[in-house]
Amino acid sequence: MAAQSKDFYELLGVQRDASGDDIKRAYRNLARKFHPDFNKEPDAADKFKELQVAYEILSDDTKRQQYDRYGEAAFANNGAGQGYGANPFGDMFSSFFDDFMGGSRSSNATEVRGDDLRHDLELTLEEAAAGAEKTIKYQRLETCDTCDGSGAKPGTAPDTCSQCRGTGQIRFSQNTLLGTFHTTQACPRCKGRGVTITSPCNTCSGTGRSRRTVEKTMKIPAGADTGMRLRLGGEGDSGVNGAEAGDLYLFLHVQEHDLFERRGNDLFATIPVSFPTLTLGGTIQAPLVNGSEELRIPEGTQGGHTFTLKGRGIPDIRGRKPGDLNLTVHAAVPTHLTLEQKELLQRFAESLGEHHEGQKGFFGRLFGH
Ligand SMILES: [Zn+2]
Ligand SMILES: [Zn+2]
Structure with a gap:
């Protein structure tokens, strides 16, 4: 960490x-x-x-x-x-x-820390909301098994570098505006390893490391969002000469969702509710990212009304207040009505004083036809 x-x-x-x-x-x-x-x-x-x-x-x-x-x-x-x-x-x-x-x-040239690696990981909104266990496959440099990292063919040994006498570093002084600095740099002949290899290992071509595909399973915390990254310490490239390995950085991307739009930890969606339920009131199954929940629709709810379900959005990754779920209802207009249903609706309309012939009716009266 x-x-x-x-x-x-x-x-x-x-x-x-x-x-x-x-x-x-x-x-x-x-x-x-x-x-x-x-x-x-x-x-x-x-x-x-x-x-x-x-x-x-x-x-x-x-x-x-x-x-x-x-x-x-x-x-x-x-x-x-x-x-x-x-x-x-x-x-x-x-x-x-x-x-x-x-x-x-200045650096310790004989030991070179492994490189950090980047891996991009896609998550569904469901996974981001609930947290997930994901397995990823990626390539990294690992210490070569054949030569145990020495780079020399088994049975042979690396030679001490003649330029740096095995230290891997060349030291020199430099005058700058701020004074004289004594600095060391990696030896150019052995690239800081302190040894040169006459018979290189076949597996790693003398580098001491070989590229391997590894699989890692890790937990993605609930509340993950696009733009966040997770650091997996020591899961990057192996170091050289026993130096520590680099880290693996997971860059997270949360996919778009068909129903829910995410803004921060809040979610927004529009859902259809039948005209009778909006009119008379009732209970519907409101969709959550993972699952559903009963939502009471009060009598006389207008289309376009938004219900806010507190804390039913995305959990906060740092354990703060979770987001809200905002559901906007729209009236679902029925299609393919039976003759009987049409007559019922006609009678209902007439009871409101509407006539469903031509341009008359509610809108007809509204515009004075
Ligand atoms: Zn090797
Ligand atoms: Zn050297």
Whole structure:
């Protein structure tokens, strides 16, 4: 599960209405203070990462708006959140900092974390409302069984890389406006692995990982909606040299429904009710997303009237108040009446003072014919 995110404005020490320039200035000052190359306090690196995330969100107008609207909930929240369309804690880490520090990100090159993966998942409205257990199939890189991740053909061993002497990293110093940085980068010869392979494993071609199709079954919480994503920690690509695996992000899409229209957690539908029931009152079976429920129609209900069934919409994914179900009734006009039924209706019309010949009757009188 993702770490609890702090308020980004507080982190950067700016007001909620701070300008882009204010945010940039605040970030620069703090980033300089907490950069791991300058600050050896044990929590400096974490603080630095938090600052980068906060800056990445607040310096982008669209992301900032989403953050203002959804707050922390916009991030992975117990695995579910109103996603930004990408892992906010992933690739962005270095983007801005590299720009003005001249590419000074340090990393542990021999261990490379596996990539995060994306999988799109379609849900019906029924599944979104009730929650569902779904099985998905996707491809990911897994540690090669044949060579156990070493990349060398069984019976042979990888050679220590001559360029980095097995460390996987090349260290160098760089002068920038903010001072001298000692940085390490992945060794170009062995791509950070510390070894070179003379006889590569046939299964993985020496990469130590092979692509495999996996099946996962997971619970989708009730209240899921299009645009949300679920993070499955460690279910992405395997890492290199024992590094941790990436995550799998499920992007959810809820299909349109024939009857119900969804707006947030509220549902809207129009249902036919017979003319006698509307007139005399009665009870109907009102459709719910999953199932039905008795609904009392009071005497003299007009077509177009909307009944609101409190809490009968979609449950809230974060356990807040569920949505409502709004059912608008329209009078169902009967067709294929028998002769007897027609006569009954005729007599009924006449009792109201209507004549059903030509243009006369209710509308006829209304327009003075
Ligand atoms: Zn292999
Ligand atoms: Zn090397």
